[in-house]
Amino acid sequence: MRLSAFAALLLAAPVVAQPVAEPTDSTAIAFIKAEATERGQVMDHATWMTDVHGARLTGSEALDRAQEWAVDRFRSWGVSAELEPWGTFGRGWKSDRMAMSARVSGPDVASQSFPLTAAPKAWSPSTGRASGELVVIDIDDDTLDPATLDVRGKVVLMGSLSDVARGLEPLAQRRDEHELLELANAGLAMTRGAQRRYSPEVLARYRARAARTQAVLTGEPLAILTPSGTGGSGAVRAMQAAVPEGQATGAGGRAAPWTAGVETVAQFAVLDEHANRLIRLAEAGQSVTIDLDYAATFTDEEVVEDNVIAEIPGTDLADEIVIVGGHFDSWHSGSGATDNAAGSAVTMEAARILKAFYDARGEGPRRTIRFALWTGEEQGLWGSRGYVSEHFAPTPGYGEPPTDVLPGHANVSAYYNMDNGSGRFRGVYMQSNEAVRPIFRAWLDAFDDSTAQTLTISNTGGTDHLSFDNVGIPGFQFLQDPLAYFAKTWHTHMDVYDHLDPDDMEQAAAMMATFAHHTAERAEKLPRKAMPDLAGN
Ligand SMILES: [Zn+2]
Structure with a gap:
């Protein structure tokens, strides 16, 4: 049978279907929000990190003790947690x-x-x-x-x-x-490779x-x-x-x-x-x-340094993972509150909330959710780069292209980071990944917080999501209110507990948990940008 040209054209025309709505989980969001606010513990995690353990300089004994505390706290919620070495660093120091x-x-x-x-x-x-x-x-x-x-x-x-x-x-x-x-x-945003001359x-x-x-x-x-x-x-x-x-x-x-x-x-x-x-x-x-x-x-002249890695195992898609995190190390003159006990406490609180939710639901997440507290961030993203090099794609140095792609690379759906102070989440930097816009829009709509509605295609830098983005894994930093971060607390002796905003911290924990849950449950992994060229190509 031969079709007329006109009929063939009609048949070939794409069906203008309504885009399939991104599914959202209102039951989970309601639980998460209630757990974060009515039974929230984020400020207690922060107290222990800042007032009790104090500054957590990479290489220091104070950091070691604080990491052991974090591992114990994850485990107390029934969330498995380990110290995972990322490499040798150098010597410890304290004033x-x-x-x-x-x-x-x-x-x-x-x-x-x-x-x-x-x-x-x-x-x-x-x-x-x-x-x-x-x-x-x-x-x-x-x-x-x-x-x-x-x-x-x-x-x-x-x-x-x-x-x-x-x-x-x-x-x-x-x-x-x-x-x-x-x-x-x-x-x-400008693509990578624009060298300053x-x-x-x-x-x-x-x-x-x-x-x-x-x-x-x-x-x-x-x-x-x-x-x-x-x-x-x-x-x-x-x-x-x-x-x-x-x-x-x-x-x-x-x-x-x-x-x-x-x-x-x-x-x-x-x-x-x-x-x-x-x-x-x-x-x-x-x-x-x-x-x-x-x-x-x-x-200790040559200490091996660790990240804290905690995990809620997935179910039918357990080999695939979603990672949320922030860096746990700090500078030394304050107690590393806004940089970055904030992101670490929110990451821990997201773990506690999600564990409570999956226990209540009686079924774990589809994908595995990992919670990462990095160290060596302040000296050049050492901990997250070491982790990415070990599991997903080795990179020889900060911002350098990967030399190889490991089998685990394909299994990571996304990494979400918090490290811009204690300010509430106002949205997400999409890091030049336009394809995530309708997905994130649906999640923000479902989260239903009028203060958190902004999606920007812009990139932001300076912290651990770059270790993922740099090797072609979707890595995002939330868009936060600055509060007095760069004006007062960033790397200063004023970076102490009192500059953490409790309401903002609770909102951040709820939103981080919401993004982790939806990433873990959706049918597909998140869309990726083009893979960067490997070194030497
Ligand atoms: Zn930081």
Whole structure:
């Protein structure tokens, strides 16, 4: 039989069917929300992480103890949990005590002393009780010849005057409609591979600055102070100490202060206002002495570090997995509350809620749900990269393409991360994966929270979902309210329990559990972006 051309065209025309509605589970969502709010425990998890165990610096004993606590807590809910090693890191470190003050004396003023608000940079060696003359070196001053810098025995304030906000704007913010609309309307983000290029002039200035820094680091100063760069928030931001070039390299092929055998000098971040006063005193020709009492301990030269991995096993699709998580390690001067006990407590609470739900339902999730508390995040996503390398696709370094694809790669539906402070979820960064939009839209509609409605095609960076995204596994970070994250708490001594928002934490736990459940139960795994090229292709 031969069809007329017109009839053939009609038959071949695609059926304009209504897209199949993404199924949602209102029973589960109602249970999850009630469990998160009426019987919620997220702030108790956070108390134990922050107030009790305290800062959780990678390599430290405090982190080990806190991880053991987390494993025990998962198990107390009947959720299996293990420490899973991701590799050797370097040495541990902790600050034992620190006090710093400045003593001023000049020909025409009464001698006086005032305390400096400061925090040691991690892996700074002890100074003991010591005093040193203050010298201010503007490290960006291109007229300074590194060969002429005499810093031996002195306390070097490396930097220049910082702008200090007068506090006319609130530090803590929620995203407003305007900002959310801009995110929702954002175009497709630039694809990877856009390399930053520096002009020869910029490179030359960068090298000259590095030479001055090297001269200070190797000139045997008593200590180095830097303005903490938190302008007016009252917080001191301290990360790791810098190390002189030309020393032994460790993990990742670079010398870091945690690398066994690497030597450096004691370094401190100082509150901007206090650093500014020291700079102005020096400019006024006053003689300033810094009195310092600082002790620190290094431990275990080569520690193997672990992630905490917990799991609710799946049923008919148990080989396939959904992972939710956040990093458990922190910087050292606060107690790592918003960065990232928040994401860790929410991940643990999602596990508790989902376990309670599946127990009540009498049937586990279709896919296996894993709960990951990563470590080594602050030093370069070490824990999540190690996990992804071991199970899904090996990558040699941060942001580098995978060298291979392992069989487990195909089995991961999605990874969801929380690591942008304690602010409530306002939506999801789709990470350039347009195909997830109708799915996430259906889940957000079903979750029915008017404050969490934004889907943006934009990418966000800086944290563990990148370890998955980088090897072609759908990895997402929730879009959160910033509160005072970058303005005050991020990596600072103010990153403590009091800056966690309990209502926001409960909402985040409920939404994370909702996304994990729906990902575990849907017919298909989540659609993926194109697989990145393997290394060498
Ligand atoms: Zn973080």
